[in-house]
Amino acid sequence: MISRCSIQLIQQAELPAISTHVQICLACHTTFIIFSCLRVSCIFFRFLSFPIMNTLVLRKPRCLSIESRPEPQPFPGEVLLTVVACAICRTDAVMWWQGHRDLVFPRVLGHEICARRHGDPVGQYYAVWPGNACGTCSRCRSGNEHLCQSMRITGFHRDGGFGELLSASEKNLLPVPSALSPELAALAEPLGCAVHALGRSRVSAGERLLVYGAGTLGLFLASSASVRGAKVSIADPDPEKLIKSRDLQRCFNISPCFTSDGSL
Ligand SMILES: [Zn+2]
Ligand SMILES: [Zn+2]
Known part of the structure:
Protein backbone atom coordinates (compact mmCIF):
# COMPACT_ATOMS: atom_id res chain seq x y z
CA MET A 1 0.00 0.00 0.00
CA LEU A 187 10.04 0.32 -3.05
CA ALA A 188 13.76 0.33 -3.94
CA GLU A 189 14.75 -0.47 -0.33
CA PRO A 190 12.71 -3.71 0.13
CA LEU A 191 13.57 -4.74 -3.45
CA GLY A 192 17.25 -4.23 -2.61
CA CYS A 193 16.85 -6.55 0.43
CA ALA A 194 15.31 -9.25 -1.78
CA VAL A 195 17.99 -8.96 -4.48
CA HIS A 196 20.74 -9.09 -1.82
CA ALA A 197 19.22 -12.25 -0.27
CA LEU A 198 19.01 -13.82 -3.72
CA GLY A 199 22.67 -13.03 -4.36
CA ARG A 200 23.66 -14.72 -1.10
CA SER A 201 21.58 -17.82 -1.91
CA ARG A 202 23.40 -18.19 -5.28
CA VAL A 203 20.22 -19.29 -7.07
CA SER A 204 21.01 -19.68 -10.76
CA ALA A 205 19.11 -20.11 -14.04
CA GLY A 206 17.24 -23.40 -14.39
CA GLU A 207 17.18 -24.16 -10.64
CA ARG A 208 13.87 -24.75 -8.88
CA LEU A 209 13.04 -22.35 -6.06
CA LEU A 210 10.16 -22.36 -3.57
CA VAL A 211 9.46 -19.01 -1.87
CA TYR A 212 7.42 -19.37 1.32
CA GLY A 213 5.47 -16.17 1.98
CA ALA A 214 3.60 -14.08 -0.62
CA GLY A 215 3.97 -10.72 1.10
CA THR A 216 5.95 -7.82 -0.35
CA LEU A 217 9.41 -9.33 0.19
CA GLY A 218 8.34 -12.82 -0.87
CA LEU A 219 6.92 -11.46 -4.12
CA PHE A 220 10.06 -9.38 -4.76
CA LEU A 221 12.20 -12.45 -4.10
CA ALA A 222 10.11 -14.66 -6.39
CA SER A 223 9.97 -12.16 -9.27
CA SER A 224 13.71 -11.36 -9.01
CA ALA A 225 14.58 -15.08 -9.06
CA SER A 226 12.34 -15.59 -12.07
CA VAL A 227 14.10 -12.75 -13.92
CA ARG A 228 17.37 -14.65 -13.24
CA GLY A 229 15.93 -17.72 -14.95
CA ALA A 230 14.97 -19.81 -11.90
CA LYS A 231 11.77 -21.90 -11.97
CA VAL A 232 9.88 -20.32 -9.11
CA SER A 233 6.93 -21.54 -7.03
CA ILE A 234 5.38 -19.54 -4.20
CA ALA A 235 3.35 -20.71 -1.18
CA ASP A 236 1.63 -18.95 1.69
CA PRO A 237 -0.53 -20.27 4.56
CA ASP A 238 -3.01 -17.51 3.63
CA PRO A 239 -4.48 -18.44 0.19
CA GLU A 240 -5.86 -14.90 -0.10
CA LYS A 241 -2.32 -13.57 -0.62
CA LEU A 242 -1.77 -15.99 -3.48
CA ILE A 243 -5.05 -14.92 -5.07
CA LYS A 244 -4.28 -11.19 -4.71
CA SER A 245 -0.86 -11.59 -6.34
CA ARG A 246 -2.05 -13.56 -9.39
CA ASP A 247 -1.28 -10.76 -11.88
CA LEU A 248 2.31 -10.54 -10.66
CA GLN A 249 2.66 -14.35 -10.73
CA ARG A 250 1.48 -14.40 -14.35
CA CYS A 251 3.76 -11.51 -15.29
CA PHE A 252 6.87 -13.25 -13.86
CA ASN A 253 5.92 -16.87 -14.61
CA ILE A 254 5.63 -17.84 -10.92
CA SER A 255 3.63 -20.96 -9.95
CA PRO A 256 1.37 -20.66 -6.87
CA CYS A 257 1.15 -23.66 -4.49
CA PHE A 258 -2.36 -23.99 -3.12
CA THR A 259 -3.13 -26.62 -0.48
CA SER A 260 -6.46 -27.36 1.14
CA ASP A 261 -5.21 -26.67 4.69
CA GLY A 262 -2.62 -23.98 3.98
CA SER A 263 0.33 -26.31 4.65
CA LEU A 264 3.16 -26.94 2.20
ZN1 LIG B 1 10.65 -1.68 5.53
ZN1 LIG C 1 30.20 2.12 11.29
Whole structure:
Protein backbone atom coordinates (compact mmCIF):
# COMPACT_ATOMS: atom_id res chain seq x y z
CA MET A 1 0.00 0.00 0.00
CA ILE A 2 1.50 3.30 -1.09
CA SER A 3 0.73 6.68 0.40
CA ARG A 4 1.66 9.87 -1.47
CA CYS A 5 2.90 12.21 1.16
CA SER A 6 1.24 15.44 0.22
CA ILE A 7 -0.79 16.11 3.30
CA GLN A 8 -4.02 16.45 1.32
CA LEU A 9 -3.72 12.87 0.11
CA ILE A 10 -2.82 11.58 3.56
CA GLN A 11 -5.92 13.23 4.90
CA GLN A 12 -8.12 11.73 2.19
CA ALA A 13 -6.66 8.26 2.55
CA GLU A 14 -5.92 7.98 6.24
CA LEU A 15 -7.96 10.47 8.20
CA PRO A 16 -10.85 8.18 9.21
CA ALA A 17 -8.39 5.77 10.86
CA ILE A 18 -6.43 8.60 12.45
CA SER A 19 -9.58 10.23 13.80
CA THR A 20 -10.52 6.95 15.43
CA HIS A 21 -7.18 6.72 17.16
CA VAL A 22 -7.30 10.31 18.18
CA GLN A 23 -10.66 9.67 19.80
CA ILE A 24 -9.27 6.68 21.65
CA CYS A 25 -6.34 8.75 22.80
CA LEU A 26 -8.53 11.62 23.89
CA ALA A 27 -10.05 9.24 26.40
CA CYS A 28 -6.63 9.32 28.10
CA HIS A 29 -6.11 12.52 30.07
CA THR A 30 -2.33 12.55 29.54
CA THR A 31 -2.65 12.40 25.79
CA PHE A 32 -5.23 15.15 25.80
CA ILE A 33 -2.74 17.42 27.50
CA ILE A 34 -0.11 16.54 24.87
CA PHE A 35 -2.49 17.48 22.07
CA SER A 36 -3.29 20.76 23.77
CA CYS A 37 0.42 21.53 23.99
CA LEU A 38 0.86 20.70 20.31
CA ARG A 39 -1.73 23.25 19.30
CA VAL A 40 0.10 25.83 21.36
CA SER A 41 3.46 24.82 19.84
CA CYS A 42 2.00 25.16 16.33
CA ILE A 43 0.89 28.72 17.10
CA PHE A 44 4.31 29.33 18.66
CA PHE A 45 6.15 28.23 15.48
CA ARG A 46 3.93 30.42 13.30
CA PHE A 47 4.45 33.37 15.64
CA LEU A 48 8.23 33.03 15.32
CA SER A 49 7.91 32.66 11.51
CA PHE A 50 9.70 29.29 11.42
CA PRO A 51 8.87 27.56 8.14
CA ILE A 52 6.61 24.69 9.13
CA MET A 53 5.47 21.49 7.44
CA ASN A 54 2.76 18.89 7.93
CA THR A 55 3.77 15.51 9.35
CA LEU A 56 2.14 12.28 10.46
CA VAL A 57 3.55 11.57 13.93
CA LEU A 58 3.42 8.35 15.94
CA ARG A 59 3.22 9.65 19.51
CA LYS A 60 2.94 6.21 21.13
CA PRO A 61 1.67 2.79 19.99
CA ARG A 62 -1.67 3.12 18.18
CA CYS A 63 -1.68 6.90 18.44
CA LEU A 64 -1.03 8.77 15.17
CA SER A 65 -1.65 12.48 14.72
CA ILE A 66 -1.20 15.03 11.93
CA GLU A 67 1.00 17.81 13.30
CA SER A 68 2.69 20.99 12.14
CA ARG A 69 6.43 20.96 12.83
CA PRO A 70 9.38 23.17 11.91
CA GLU A 71 10.99 22.21 8.61
CA PRO A 72 14.07 20.01 9.17
CA GLN A 73 17.42 21.78 9.11
CA PRO A 74 19.95 19.74 7.10
CA PHE A 75 23.23 18.86 8.83
CA PRO A 76 26.49 19.26 6.87
CA GLY A 77 26.45 16.82 3.93
CA GLU A 78 22.67 16.61 3.98
CA VAL A 79 20.07 18.03 1.62
CA LEU A 80 16.46 19.11 2.15
CA LEU A 81 14.01 16.97 0.16
CA THR A 82 10.32 17.12 -0.74
CA VAL A 83 8.79 13.68 -0.17
CA VAL A 84 6.86 12.52 -3.26
CA ALA A 85 5.93 8.98 -2.21
CA CYS A 86 6.50 6.89 0.90
CA ALA A 87 5.49 3.23 1.14
CA ILE A 88 3.95 1.79 4.29
CA CYS A 89 6.18 -1.12 5.33
CA ARG A 90 4.98 -4.02 7.45
CA THR A 91 7.50 -2.77 10.04
CA ASP A 92 5.65 0.58 10.12
CA ALA A 93 2.45 -1.32 10.92
CA VAL A 94 4.21 -3.28 13.69
CA MET A 95 5.69 -0.07 15.13
CA TRP A 96 2.25 1.52 15.08
CA TRP A 97 0.84 -1.50 16.90
CA GLN A 98 3.52 -2.17 19.55
CA GLY A 99 6.52 0.14 19.09
CA HIS A 100 10.05 -1.07 18.33
CA ARG A 101 13.28 -1.40 20.32
CA ASP A 102 14.96 1.30 18.19
CA LEU A 103 12.04 3.71 18.25
CA VAL A 104 11.93 6.79 20.48
CA PHE A 105 8.55 8.55 20.61
CA PRO A 106 7.33 10.82 19.17
CA ARG A 107 8.55 9.82 15.71
CA VAL A 108 7.68 10.50 12.07
CA LEU A 109 7.82 7.01 10.53
CA GLY A 110 8.49 6.07 6.89
CA HIS A 111 11.71 4.56 5.52
CA GLU A 112 10.75 3.56 1.94
CA ILE A 113 10.96 6.96 0.32
CA CYS A 114 11.04 8.65 -3.08
CA ALA A 115 11.77 12.39 -3.03
CA ARG A 116 12.93 15.44 -4.97
CA ARG A 117 15.28 18.21 -3.93
CA HIS A 118 13.24 20.85 -2.13
CA GLY A 119 12.45 23.81 -4.39
CA ASP A 120 12.85 21.72 -7.57
CA PRO A 121 9.23 20.69 -8.37
CA VAL A 122 10.01 19.14 -11.78
CA GLY A 123 13.48 17.78 -11.04
CA GLN A 124 15.04 14.36 -10.65
CA TYR A 125 13.39 11.76 -8.40
CA TYR A 126 15.60 9.98 -5.88
CA ALA A 127 15.08 6.78 -3.93
CA VAL A 128 16.39 7.55 -0.43
CA TRP A 129 18.56 4.91 1.24
CA PRO A 130 17.40 5.05 4.90
CA GLY A 131 20.61 3.76 6.51
CA ASN A 132 23.00 6.24 8.13
CA ALA A 133 26.16 4.36 9.14
CA CYS A 134 29.13 5.96 10.94
CA GLY A 135 31.48 5.37 7.98
CA THR A 136 34.56 5.01 10.21
CA CYS A 137 34.27 1.72 12.17
CA SER A 138 35.91 -1.52 10.95
CA ARG A 139 32.59 -2.86 9.62
CA CYS A 140 31.91 0.29 7.61
CA ARG A 141 35.47 0.34 6.24
CA SER A 142 35.20 -3.33 5.17
CA GLY A 143 32.04 -2.67 3.12
CA ASN A 144 29.64 -4.03 5.74
CA GLU A 145 28.06 -0.75 6.75
CA HIS A 146 24.71 -2.50 7.25
CA LEU A 147 26.31 -4.16 10.32
CA CYS A 148 27.53 -0.83 11.76
CA GLN A 149 26.84 -0.69 15.51
CA SER A 150 26.16 3.04 15.22
CA MET A 151 23.65 2.73 12.37
CA ARG A 152 20.85 5.30 12.54
CA ILE A 153 17.88 4.51 10.31
CA THR A 154 15.57 7.14 8.86
CA GLY A 155 12.06 6.51 10.17
CA PHE A 156 13.41 4.70 13.28
CA HIS A 157 16.17 6.73 14.94
CA ARG A 158 15.40 9.96 13.09
CA ASP A 159 12.28 11.33 11.43
CA GLY A 160 11.23 9.66 8.19
CA GLY A 161 9.12 10.08 5.08
CA PHE A 162 5.60 10.51 6.49
CA GLY A 163 6.04 14.27 6.31
CA GLU A 164 6.19 16.85 3.55
CA LEU A 165 9.94 17.43 3.89
CA LEU A 166 12.91 15.31 4.88
CA SER A 167 16.58 15.93 5.49
CA ALA A 168 18.85 13.17 4.15
CA SER A 169 22.51 12.65 3.42
CA GLU A 170 23.45 13.59 -0.15
CA LYS A 171 25.24 10.24 -0.53
CA ASN A 172 22.01 8.37 0.31
CA LEU A 173 20.23 9.64 -2.83
CA LEU A 174 19.84 7.15 -5.67
CA PRO A 175 18.67 8.76 -8.98
CA VAL A 176 15.50 7.12 -10.30
CA PRO A 177 15.21 6.35 -14.06
CA SER A 178 12.63 8.65 -15.67
CA ALA A 179 10.41 5.72 -16.77
CA LEU A 180 9.86 4.63 -13.15
CA SER A 181 6.98 6.14 -11.15
CA PRO A 182 7.80 7.58 -7.69
CA GLU A 183 5.39 5.06 -6.11
CA LEU A 184 7.44 2.16 -7.49
CA ALA A 185 10.76 3.89 -6.82
CA ALA A 186 9.80 4.13 -3.13
CA LEU A 187 10.04 0.32 -3.05
CA ALA A 188 13.76 0.33 -3.94
CA GLU A 189 14.75 -0.47 -0.33
CA PRO A 190 12.71 -3.71 0.13
CA LEU A 191 13.57 -4.74 -3.45
CA GLY A 192 17.25 -4.23 -2.61
CA CYS A 193 16.85 -6.55 0.43
CA ALA A 194 15.31 -9.25 -1.78
CA VAL A 195 17.99 -8.96 -4.48
CA HIS A 196 20.74 -9.09 -1.82
CA ALA A 197 19.22 -12.25 -0.27
CA LEU A 198 19.01 -13.82 -3.72
CA GLY A 199 22.67 -13.03 -4.36
CA ARG A 200 23.66 -14.72 -1.10
CA SER A 201 21.58 -17.82 -1.91
CA ARG A 202 23.40 -18.19 -5.28
CA VAL A 203 20.22 -19.29 -7.07
CA SER A 204 21.01 -19.68 -10.76
CA ALA A 205 19.11 -20.11 -14.04
CA GLY A 206 17.24 -23.40 -14.39
CA GLU A 207 17.18 -24.16 -10.64
CA ARG A 208 13.87 -24.75 -8.88
CA LEU A 209 13.04 -22.35 -6.06
CA LEU A 210 10.16 -22.36 -3.57
CA VAL A 211 9.46 -19.01 -1.87
CA TYR A 212 7.42 -19.37 1.32
CA GLY A 213 5.47 -16.17 1.98
CA ALA A 214 3.60 -14.08 -0.62
CA GLY A 215 3.97 -10.72 1.10
CA THR A 216 5.95 -7.82 -0.35
CA LEU A 217 9.41 -9.33 0.19
CA GLY A 218 8.34 -12.82 -0.87
CA LEU A 219 6.92 -11.46 -4.12
CA PHE A 220 10.06 -9.38 -4.76
CA LEU A 221 12.20 -12.45 -4.10
CA ALA A 222 10.11 -14.66 -6.39
CA SER A 223 9.97 -12.16 -9.27
CA SER A 224 13.71 -11.36 -9.01
CA ALA A 225 14.58 -15.08 -9.06
CA SER A 226 12.34 -15.59 -12.07
CA VAL A 227 14.10 -12.75 -13.92
CA ARG A 228 17.37 -14.65 -13.24
CA GLY A 229 15.93 -17.72 -14.95
CA ALA A 230 14.97 -19.81 -11.90
CA LYS A 231 11.77 -21.90 -11.97
CA VAL A 232 9.88 -20.32 -9.11
CA SER A 233 6.93 -21.54 -7.03
CA ILE A 234 5.38 -19.54 -4.20
CA ALA A 235 3.35 -20.71 -1.18
CA ASP A 236 1.63 -18.95 1.69
CA PRO A 237 -0.53 -20.27 4.56
CA ASP A 238 -3.01 -17.51 3.63
CA PRO A 239 -4.48 -18.44 0.19
CA GLU A 240 -5.86 -14.90 -0.10
CA LYS A 241 -2.32 -13.57 -0.62
CA LEU A 242 -1.77 -15.99 -3.48
CA ILE A 243 -5.05 -14.92 -5.07
CA LYS A 244 -4.28 -11.19 -4.71
CA SER A 245 -0.86 -11.59 -6.34
CA ARG A 246 -2.05 -13.56 -9.39
CA ASP A 247 -1.28 -10.76 -11.88
CA LEU A 248 2.31 -10.54 -10.66
CA GLN A 249 2.66 -14.35 -10.73
CA ARG A 250 1.48 -14.40 -14.35
CA CYS A 251 3.76 -11.51 -15.29
CA PHE A 252 6.87 -13.25 -13.86
CA ASN A 253 5.92 -16.87 -14.61
CA ILE A 254 5.63 -17.84 -10.92
CA SER A 255 3.63 -20.96 -9.95
CA PRO A 256 1.37 -20.66 -6.87
CA CYS A 257 1.15 -23.66 -4.49
CA PHE A 258 -2.36 -23.99 -3.12
CA THR A 259 -3.13 -26.62 -0.48
CA SER A 260 -6.46 -27.36 1.14
CA ASP A 261 -5.21 -26.67 4.69
CA GLY A 262 -2.62 -23.98 3.98
CA SER A 263 0.33 -26.31 4.65
CA LEU A 264 3.16 -26.94 2.20
ZN1 LIG B 1 10.65 -1.68 5.53
ZN1 LIG C 1 30.20 2.12 11.29
